Amino acid sequence: MQSDENYQFTAKVYDILDRTYFRKAASSPRNAVISILGDEPLKILDMCTGTGANAFAIAGARKNAKVIGVDISAAMLKKAAAKLEQEKISNVKLIHTDASKLQFPNEEFDVVLISLVLHEISPDLAGKLLGEARRVLKTAGKLIVVEWEEPVSQLKKIPFYLVKKLEPAAFEDFLKCEMDQYFFQFGFEMMQTIHCAYSKVMVLSKNDHI
Template sequence: MGADENYQFNAKIYDVLDRTYFRKAASSPRNAVISILGDEPLKVLDMCTGTGANAFAIAGARRNAKVIGIDISDAMLQKATAKLGQEGISNVKLIHMNAANLKFPNEEFDVVLISLVLHEISPDLTGQLLGEARRVLKNAGKLIVVEWEEPVSRFKRIPFYLVKKTEHAGFENFLKCEMEQYFFRFGFEMTQTIHCDYTKVMVLRKDD
């Protein structure tokens, strides 16, 4: 399967997976992200926005926020654009852009969100994404990263096993990473971790 076909396939199943693993509001990583943001008039960048689920949830819950979702995949953005027309949300903008080469000025955003991306990409590409995130983030801003986390509950390990089977060979090693050290290498300091169903939400700031 080529890259374009892979993106098209992922666009079709992305929201199905979302409803399966993040359907409980009380333990949803999306609601955890929204709670971190507060009600301030923030400018938020959703890197690799996919079908826009995070961007739309943030914009709908935080009307004072201006949310920009970027993605390199036309298939993902087409689906996101169709959804945006149905949502009736005016404080979201979708842009076709490479997250490794952002076309934004330095210190443009109060918040940068990277959700379920880092486990999928190479160390070199991770460095590029986090380097760009650091560049466009304001000095007092927050980087929020959502990533998979293996559940403790045996009951929840069953559906999580399906996640592990569909990911690449290095996925389990990524799950075992010491995240504070992981992000420190890229110039970020961990300030908070929220544990959700199947995921964790990590809040970081620029390391001076």
């Protein structure tokens, strides 16, 4: 388990990466997520919300949505709570909890978002997170997963090298995963993949595999 000091460092690093790699609105994965959601009054779970960047962006763009961000790191949530207070966002709720052991009832959410998380954690923990995501997602709901994607352009591979250096040893293996098969084992069917700057947004539905 990381200390709060390590989590604070991680939070700063990811905020810098966010501003560096996703600064162009047209190719930002966050904007792709927002466009997928539409204007319906959705109940959205942001698993491992971190400092809340996705939750706040969604809540600001989709006023009818109710966003709940959960994270196990008190340090990250403290930073998120400060942003929440500063920006006066009313349709976001932050909860300090373990995303692999959620207290929500079955089929509680229209959308579950997992952004830049799965490559960071062990396969066992990833399975638990996806199991909980499936449990709390409504039958007709959407799981939206944002993950890094190595660019084809040799020029863009240069800045992506920094991402590789900061990520765990198994990161490159995860990048090469056949994502359709990966998510199928956890009871999800790939519906759509949107390629963004250094990343991809995957939209999945529940299947009957589990």
